[in-house]
Structures are given as structure tokens and as C-alpha cells.
Amino acid sequence: MPARPRRLTLRDIARLAGVSETAASFALNGKPGVSDETRRRILAVADEHGWVPHHAAKVLTGGKSGTVGLVIARSARDVGSESFFLRFMTGLQSVLSERRQALLLQVVDSVEAEIETYRTWQVAGRVDAVVLVDLRVDDPRPDALADLGLPALIAGGPDPRRRLPAVAIDDREPMRRIVTHLHDTGHDSIAYVCGAGEMLHIARRVDAFHTGARELGMSGHMVMSTDFSSSSAAKATRLLLSSDDRPTALVYDNEILAVAGVGEIRRLGLATPADVCVVVWEDTPIASAMEPPLTALSRDAFAFGSDVATRLIAILDGTDEATGDTMESVPELIERTSSRCERTPPTEPTEPAS
Amino acid sequence: MPARPRRLTLRDIARLAGVSETAASFALNGKPGVSDETRRRILAVADEHGWVPHHAAKVLTGGKSGTVGLVIARSARDVGSESFFLRFMTGLQSVLSERRQALLLQVVDSVEAEIETYRTWQVAGRVDAVVLVDLRVDDPRPDALADLGLPALIAGGPDPRRRLPAVAIDDREPMRRIVTHLHDTGHDSIAYVCGAGEMLHIARRVDAFHTGARELGMSGHMVMSTDFSSSSAAKATRLLLSSDDRPTALVYDNEILAVAGVGEIRRLGLATPADVCVVVWEDTPIASAMEPPLTALSRDAFAFGSDVATRLIAILDGTDEATGDTMESVPELIERTSSRCERTPPTEPTEPAS
DNA sequence: GCGCCGAACTAAAGCGCTAAAGTCGCGGCG
């Protein structure tokens, strides 16, 4: 077996084209200083040999690393449960790939480890920017990143302290729509089975849920927080439905919870939508294929990912002032059978009992 | 705002510790050539200032890039549908993170673009190795990678031409078990709704499906290939069940197809498992939470990912001869209600009609 | 004919690190 030939360097290309390294560098980077004729020749040689600049060398000489970082702080086995995240990442990638930006991925198990990863990446020059996901209540990460001076964009904020820009998601309006929809179809007591309460977006949804129900004068509005697992969704459902004045509609945070919930409802001898209506906060193929098909909030995770990537690239290019938030469009509520019940629509608002 | 201080270099650390750069380098890399005393001092200084070597510089001086590449060649919007992939990636990451290996991710839309990405990564020195997924029938990638000389490990092979090592998955045995299970519970005509037929693993499953059914003397065994979408799964189901001698059991390739299938079965006025039994090739929370709960093949995608990562690291360390295949353990078939039918078990094998 | 200018190049330095090749002092040995 012949020794693998040393990889081609700029020097080789320059020699082959009969010019200096500098000339070759100018030509290949589209800088002035070489005649068109020479430039063409150099490019031809480089192309012919399939030359690609050595990444490390380029970075070392002040170049950008061409890499965006993403670290996920969840217990590793949990990450894979819902499809939102993968769809989001794919959307991110679709834009990044086009711009020849790579995605550096890391899964860690705590927010502290995540911050440490950012520091290391920053100091080692591994990434040009990072995307921050899963913002928590009282999250130390935006501050940490701002202090580090590592360009960052929050996916799903906004940052309560406004130190980092965000592609924000409005969780309140969709929740308001869901609650209104349920109210308009005759429900007076509803419940929300949500994920981990320390997530900022969950906290916002919970708040909007209560506020919305209260404003519409509903008599019951309960929230049960789960750990995003099927079993705890089933348990929450059982608890909620076993009370005497049980809610007539349940809102689930994602497809995993909803599937578990619907199963549990059936097991309790109740029917959907006749006895209990169901709404899911995520429209996946699962939602529409279930029996009955589930009313769902149709968020476009892929588009969200590409929006984040697009904004991030603008920030890196300096064409975005890297401050302030952009807002994702409010998702549509796709009404399906699971919330099509025969309750009498609310009559004229009755005088409150008090 | 004070100008951000220049990042600390090895030179700074060396100066602060009162030694030469080389001494510092030796100390920080655990190489001989410095006294314990000096080494301690250097380490203390580096630690105190939170020094981390500049990645690009390290790579440039012959170091490994500390990065593993993964490129996914699917139409971007398709990637997010099934959970297997994300769980696999998380498993990968869990091991890689521990070893401070980063994962470089790229989504492209064709196998050709994928090969081009490998070439660029290789020449630019961006990755030390890559993981190859979604092997196709007549896949050009293993050969391309072998020719490039870029260390690679196939997740889910084996490579038909044996040019690359693989962490192989046995698709035949699980399929044999599924078919046998169905046969033993009294089915004589079964069908398999699979994904894209050009995938190598799908081709193997299809083959095992037919072979198994034939060996057990079943009178019907049909296969319908889909594009992994809900709608085409529903269509396949409809077609299969509308024939006069319709199959009494359906096998689906993943949770998306199964959910769509079960919905369609119900829409056709048939019941599961009474009229049609269902088995899914993937046990997710969805499978167990559905009504009825689905009999499913319990593959551990997370463990698969970590096995791949472990083997890859061994290859990079040179502790693995980087040839030959390791085999994932055969997944268990979790029997649930969806395949618990009341058909009479097969009597003594009857004489073939011929 | 001479100086000057700009275009088209080249030489050399430097990014942050590693590694091969010194240097220096000291104990041991014939």
C-alpha cells in the first residue's frame, strides 16, 4: 500500500500555478492584488486538485470557525422523547448547511456543565456563536453568555433580563386561543397537563392558562405538572378525572403526554370527545392519525429552526444588531374530532354565583 | 466598555509560571521533561486563569480534531418524523461527550452531497472519523469513505462489501420472531408496511418477512413500501385491507406508520386486535400508550448510539482493529393487546396444497 | 531621460501550539 500522499497545501497549489503563496491566497479569497489571468489559473489548479483550505489553519489566522454550537442540558435519555426538538434541529441545519456552517452538538446533564462548555468553546475558539434552548425560570445562562461575550441567540425566549437577543415564541396567545376555543364549545372546567414547570415556556403557558380561564369566567382550571413521561401523564390524567367535578377538557403539552392521556381516559371508561375533550400543544403525524384525531396546535418546528439559524447568521455577518427579539408567528389551532363535543355553547353570561 | 482582553495563550501561562512555552506545553500535556515541582506550578497557573488550549492551534500541530462527523442525507423535512434517530444521536453523544469528543452534524439532500461533505471534512481536517447511517442498497458511501481513508464506522450495516467496520443490527432475527409470533397466534395471511425500499435494513427486513412466512407455510405475505409518511401508511393499510382475502395482521416499520395504520383500520370499521392484529417495529411511549397498546419490537436506540460511539472511540484510540463487525443484541418483542387475538392456534401442520 | 505611481506580484512575519534539537549544570566513572 503506497503511503497516503500528504494533503495538498496552499504552497503546493501556488507552486503548481507558478506563483507565490500570497498570490494564491489572494486569488482564492477573492482579494485584489492579482491579475484576472493569474487568478483564473490559480483557481483552475486548485479546483483541479480539489484543494480545500485546512480548517484549523484558517481559524488560526483569525478566521471564523464556521461553527455554531448547541448544547442540550437534559438527562440524556430524555432528549429523544418528543419530536419537536429533532425537527427544530433539522430546520436549524437546513439553513446552516447552506451557509457552510457546521453545528457542534453537545449533550450535558446540568446547566452548570452547559455554561462550562460555553466557556471552553469560547476560549478554544471552537464556535462563532451558540444557540440557547430550553430557557428555565431564573436561568443563569443568558447572563453567563453575555458576560463571556460569546455571540448567542435564544431560541424561544425572550430573555427576561434582555441581555441576549431571542427568536421569541409567544406562548400566551396560543394558550388563550385554546382556552377560548374550549370555552366557546361549552366547557366550564378544564385542565392542563404540562411538562416540567421550571421551563420558562411552560411557566408562561401555565400562567396564560389560568389567566385565560379566569377572564372567561370558567369555574375550573387546574394544572398538573409532569416530567414529560408517559407514566406521569397517565397518572395526572387519572387524578384529574377522578374528582367529582372533573374537568371536561384536557390540554396536553406534547404528543407523548397526549397519547398517554387519551389511553388513560379510555381506560377509565370515558370517551373522547363525548366525556372529555382533548387538545395537544404540538401537531405531529401522531395527532392527526390518532382515533379520534386530536385537536392540535400546529407549530412549525422546522421553520422555527430555520428562523433561528437565519437570524444567527445575520448576527454573525453583522447585518443584525444582535439585540431585541423577533417573534415567531402564532401557530394555528387545528380543530379535530377530539374537541368536537356536543356541549351546549355557553348561553348569555350568567351572573356569577357570588 | 473596556476592550476585551486578548485571550490567554500558552505563552502567557509560561511567562506567568516563569518557564518556556515548551516546558508549559510538556507540563500541560503530561509529558516528561519537567520536574514535578515545576509541573505543579504550571498547572496551577493555567488552572487559575482558566486556560484552555486554542483548538485550531492544537489541530494544526498534528493533533486530532476531537470531532466526529455525522451527515444525514434525507430531505430535511423528513428527518424529524421518527424518534429513533434522535434517541440514537443522544446515545452517541452521551459517550462522545464523556470523551470530550464533539459531534459535527450536517444535513444534506443527497448521497452525492454527503460524499462531498466527507471529502471536504477530510481534507480540511475537521473530523477524525465519521459515523455512517442509513445504508442503502448498492450504497456508494462505504467505498467512497474507504478510498478517502477517513476512519468511519457504519451504524447499522454490515457493509455488504466489507470495506468498513460496522456496528451491525440483525434485522432478520427480529422479523423472524415477529412472523413466528403471528403464525403461532393463528395468522395465516400477514402484511408488512415498510419504509423506503432502497434502505438496506428495510430490504433485509422485507426479505426476512417473506422468507419467514414462506418457511412457516403461511398462505399470504404481502409487503407495501411507503415513504415513511402518515398518509402513505394509511393508503397502504387501506389497500391491504380492501382485498377479499385480507391479511389478519399488519406489521409497521415505525410508530408514525403504525399510528396512521391503526387509525385507518378503525376508519374502515375494523377492530384491533379482533379483526386485524398490529405489530410495530419500534417501541416508543406511543406504542404502549395507544389504545389498544401495540405489540412492539423494543429496540434501544440510545444504547445503539452509545455502542457506536464506544466502538468509534476505540477505533480512534487504535485499540480496535477497525475491521469486522460487532452485533447489537436482538431486541425483544413486547407483546401487547394489539396482537392478542382469539384466532385458533394453528393445528398440526397441514399437508401443503401442492 | 528621469522620477513617480500604481498594478502585480513576492518575502517575511505571525496566529498558538508541538516537537526536534540544542544547552547547561551536575554526579559518576575510569
Add this chain to the structure above:
DNA sequence: CGCCGCGACTTTAGCGCTTTAGTTCGGCGC
């Protein structure tokens, strides 16, 4: 007593690229 060898360093070169400071040379004005 001179020399060898060795441990503990330092000096120097070099990884592949960019960039700053030259260098050359042809043309142009006067």
C-alpha cells in the same frame, strides 16, 4: 581530572494559512 550521560529545561523550526511590508516593472508626464 576530563568526559559522559542525564535530567531539566530553552531555542528554534514548523504546522497551513493570512497579512503587512516590500520589490519590480511598465507607463506616463514633463
